[in-house]
Amino acid sequence: MEVVIAIGILSVSFVTLISLFAFNTRMEINSRNKIIASYLAQEAIEVVRQTRDNNWSNNAPNWNDNIFYGDDIIIAMNNESNILYGWEIVNGNAAKQKVYLYNDIYFQSKNASINPGWKETPFSRHLVIEDDLSAPTDVIKITAYVSYGSGEVRVVSYLYDEWH
Numbered sequence: 001m002e003v004v005i006a007i008g009i010l011s012v013s014f015v016t017l018i019s020l021f022a023f024n025t026r027m028e029i030n031s032r033n034k035i036i037a038s039y040l041a042q043e044a045i046e047v048v049r050q051t052r053d054n055n056w057s058n059n060a061p062n063w064n065d066n067i068f069y070g071d072d073i074i075i076a077m078n079n080e081s082n083i084l085y086g087w088e089i090v091n092g093n094a095a096k097q098k099v100y101l102y103n104d105i106y107f108q109s110k111n112a113s114i115n116p117g118w119k120e121t122p123f124s125r126h127l128v129i130e131d132d133l134s135a136p137t138d139v140i141k142i143t144a145y146v147s148y149g150s151g152e153v154r155v156v157s158y159l160y161d162e163w164h
Contacts, residue, residue: 030151033122037153040099040106040125041144044075045157047087048129048142052159063161064140072097073127076110092126099123099146122148132158 048067055063067089074092090110099106100118108125109118125146132139138161146153 033148034151034153036106037123037146037148037151038155040123041146041153041155043106044125044127044144045142045155047075048089048127048140049157049159051089063138064159067129067140069129069131071128071130073129074108074125075127076108089127089129097124097126099125124148138162 051066052063054060055065068091070091072092074090074097075087076090076092077087097108099108099121100114101107101121102118106121106123109115114120123146125144128141128143128145130141132141135158140159142157142159144153144155144157
């Protein structure tokens with residue numbers, strides 16, 4: 001009888017430990033995905049900010065040249081044969097929001113097809129770029145959305161036509 005009770009206690013303890021391990025693994029994956037999604041959202045905002053800064057330094061006619069307005073904007077590669085070449089702001093569509101991974105670099109493509117070596121990720125990213133109607137003038141509101149599995153990260157930033 002004592003052996004049966006001991007085996008029962010050990011079984012319950014073992015099942016509890018296994019359940020705890022599985023829960024911890026799920027939480028670790030969720031935390032990792034949330035960190036990556038936050039990075040991808042911030043990266044998209046930085047590309048828009050860099051475009052504004054390049055307009056200033058190149059004396060472009062308008063500070064917001066090459067910054068497209070809309071609710072389905074993506075940050076895509078300039079040159080698909082070399083993903084380190086740079087980024088550009090592109091009017092997107094639902095099929096082009098997927099984020100891929102190649103050589104430990106996350107990126108989006110203007111093409112919906114997958115090139116050899118590109119790995120699909122659970123992440124999709126798009127931007128909403130609009131005038132901030134609550135501000136006096138020359139303010140752009142950027143909202144970056146990154147979705148993954150059952151989660152989503154949303155980051156909002158504002159760009160001004162002056163140094164702050």
